Amino acid sequence: NAGVTQTPKFQVLKTGQSMTLQCAQDMNHEYMSWYRQDPGMGLRLIHYSVGAGITDQGEVPNGYNVSRSTTEDFPLRLLSAAPSQTSVYFCASSYRGSAYEQYFGPGTRLTVT
């Protein structure tokens, strides 16, 4: 049982490039979320999903896209990277029955130059 996994661990992008951050969980959790963590800001919700085919926006969705075609995977796409998207990105998942008890992945550190 690997829990929540994220790839890559580190990534450097140039402004305007696109990329996808991968997130997978093997716990059969219905709910999955993406957060970004910036110094002194705590974690802020980007997008979330309550099941395959269902996604919704969080607090800071601009510049990011998500889709959820399977229960296990919830990729986050940066369409045209900007320096303001330099951050650490965390994926989390939870059971519907205990939705607020989230399990976090190890994070992806993204730098946009």
Next chain:
Amino acid sequence: AQSVTQPDIHITVSEGASLELRCNYSYGATPYLFWYVQSPGQGLQLLLKYFSGDTLVQGIKGFEAEFKRSQSSFNLRKPSVHWSDAAEYFCAVGVKGSQGNLIFGKGTKLSVKP
């Protein structure tokens, strides 16, 4: 709007001393309350949670937290800090009906002096 405040950005305590990290929330009803810990370069780990009932909750690693409705607070405590407790601690609120999403405080970094 709901919010979570952690007034202390950085706290330093001596090993073996007691610890209290403060957390205040703004919400019209009693929310679900959580404390997470993040070691350097790691993801977040759930320390403890409060949903209802007994206002003093026990968590992992010897931590406890007390919910005080009158003060809108959920402070984290530990009677004797170990060097391995050095980390960043986040208080979070789960708003009922928000489909599991959490609102986080900005975190308190704990340093432990030998």
